[in-house]
Amino acid sequence: MAKTTLVWLQRELRLSHFPALEKAIADSERVAVVYFHDPKQLIGDANSAWLAQSLQTLKQQLRARGGELLIFSGDFADYFAQALQLIEPTQVFYSFQVGQPFSAMQNEALTICQQNKVALQPFFSEFWFDPGVVVNKQKNPYVVFTPFYKAALAQVHTLEPFNDEVTENSADWKKLAWPEFKEQGLSVIPEDLLAIQQQPWAKKILKHWSIGEQGAWQKLRYFIDDHLDDYNEDRDFPAIEATSALSPYLHFGEISSRAIYFELLALSEQQSIHYQPWVRQLLWREFARLLLWFFPYTEQEPFQQKFSTMQWQTDAELIEAWQKGLTGIPIVDAGMRQLWETGYMHNRVRMVVASLLTKDLNQSWLHGLQWFADTLVDADPANNAMGWQWVAGCGVDAAPYYRLFNPLRQSERFDAEGEYIRQWVPELKTLSKKAIHAPWLHQEECKMKGIQLGQDYPLPLVDLSQSRKRHLQRVEQLKA
Template identity: 40%
Template sequence: MVWFREDLRLSDNPALHAAARQGRPVICLYIHMDGRNGERALGGASRWWLDKSLKALSRDIEKLGGQLTVRAGDGSACLDAVIEETGANAVYWNRRYGAVERETDATVKSRLKDRGTDAQSFNARLLVEPWVLKTGSGGFYKVFTPFWKALRGCYEAPAALPRPENLSGPTPDTLGIDELSLHPKSPDWSTGFDAMWQPGETGAHDRLKAFLDGPVDAYPSERDIPGKEDGTSGLSPHLRFGEIGPAQIWRATRAAMESGRVSEDSGWKFLSEIAWREFSYVLLYNRPDFADANYNSDFNHMPWRTDKSALKAWQTGRTGYPIVDAGMRQLWATGWMHNRVRMIVASFLTKHLLLHWRDGEAWFWDTLVDADPASNPASWQWTAGSGADAAPYFRVFNPITQGEKFDANGSYVRQWVPEISDLPDKYLHAPWTADKQALSKANVRLGENYPEPIVEHKAARERALGAYETLKSQRANA
């Protein structure tokens, strides 16, 4: 039996390959355990993706003569039930790295072995297991650049594992995927997702191929331009659900570099972003409370504010800062946000509004299709200043100049904030600076059809820096 979790693919899947290699019938099992055993429940956008990804996996398995058996409930109890029904004498799976997940898997493995069932786990999710790379002093890496240098210097992708040729086997009773109620209803807020995404292994490889066939060449310069549709790979949700593995991306990119199709600079820049995900998993593995607690405990003294109306304005894209609002609206409409804009909106929440990074991390967890248990908190803590290798506390992104620099022609803001689309470029990222004639001509009525800024940039920056000074003084007196 192969127990699928965050590895929803058939090719280059170590657990599935090991099972198929035994030459015995294979049972493909997915257990929906969302929120059970202390695990973090998936957010709404991730549930939407999972629904489509499971259906794609099920179709792929059926083409090979098999069945994806779906159960819901406690993982150990469901495994026991399927073993009892089928007589399976071995269970294989790929590892997870959160503390609760590791504890669950260790308990399951111990129980299976005690009853005489072969239980084996494999790495399908990372290039290198998070306990492998060590610093000179023997600890884990807490700074990305030396981690990336070490990884790049030692990693060689293993040979690709082929997709099984046949997956016929027992077909125990199964739930229909629709019975898991993963797709949103009443209302269905996901209507904009289908146009952007093709969940599943095929969609993942199509994305990778399309990216390596051209857009990757401009990646170092265009990855920061949110209005550039193919400036990034769009692979993050596929990685999140294991529809493609990082080793597959590494192999394909290196092959393109070696053949001359992709430049060295572009290829390595792209792979360094894959490595940031790896670094995030090192942090999660060593700090299991990463999504809840400050990595840097000094930030326990940070005087965060509580402001429900400001949080709501940020969540709904009504802050009065166009680049921030564009990002938050893109997130709601598509389940994704451009990486540069993620940094801008995160800085705005934690520094302009002085709201806790956990508020932002929780919102992203619910609304991102690529909400990852390691990358999401790592990125939020990096921006807030509380994380490993964090951005310096005094870095407060200016949403006006960030918009002018990275959305110079205004295409991104005009797409997502159409009510100000007729403003000239020079006013687009700061509508309140426009004169009455320009506002009237563009049909922009500040405070009516587009909000006034909910906070003034200079004052907000000074407040944030003052809060960090308070943090330092409290730390000194602690």
């Protein structure tokens, strides 16, 4: 029987820098590239809209080379077992992913492969380092970023670039053809995903992005040419296009973080580029992935377990006002509306909106995590959980519990001219740069400009000095 490898895709929707696919093509006579779509296992709506487009793009990429993407749609365990029966692989290769829904599916796949006596091989290509490589002297994982970062940098010389020799050889793509399965409708994008992609809100979000491997590399090249050198100075200013906006591409594995590093290294040999501050952020992502590998409970529970007794209030009206960008605090509302319109929010503003929700409004970080999971195109189990816990003060390396982001100071500092607010909160766009950060403190100007607070734009949900005091009291009680 021909040696057949099933390459199981999760969040590595690309063809290059993909060791599982490279090895499968090199080692086997036939290769089935398979995506399992289980409607119960979606991360969130915006993420699913991107997924639908990403699968379409990948399917076209494979077809252009004479290959095929096979898609099984339905309960994961049932269809994984069915795929083994139909394709009869000798082995299954996949890239290991952290967090849900991936962990559960990986466990199920292991059981089913064992029952069917099929070898299952994970690859750690979505990490820079295999888990357990960057550890402290006691062989424990780092739980503070800076020492992790230093230790990781001390080991980057051990990394090897991906070998794309076989995937670059067009003749080998014939191994991925599977015309019989194409006829059986196994290369069709699932209707429920297409339905999400066709929603007006999804169309509005997707028009901001050029989804797929090619779009990812174009974005990277544009970022390197136009923004990399100034990244460190400009990255915190949301009105400036200064960051890469590569997070969704990285989440879907349309581009590999490790391949980006080697691209930067190669470039730095030809020209002078200032890439270290950006690599630091890529390593934040690595840190988040390793944390979830070592501490899987942190996806839904605080890393510092003493915070599990924190008394959150659940106020549906407050949460809804926050979600809709109607808190009356312009920088927060701008961020929440950017998220709703584009499926993305600037990192600095993510921290500010998260701090307001958890510390000033006293709503659990899990409400925020869930909303982000539903609305971000880059919604990622590792980065999202780490980000929320960092801000809420209950995670690793967390912002100290007593530190609240003062949204007014943040707004004045990082959006001094109010450009970001004007873009996303147009009802305030005529206000001066002095008034725009806190319209309620400038009621005369609002009146002059015809803005009726409480009607055209909300009054703030909370008095920020009072909410700060209440937060500090709650934390003191927790400590006691």
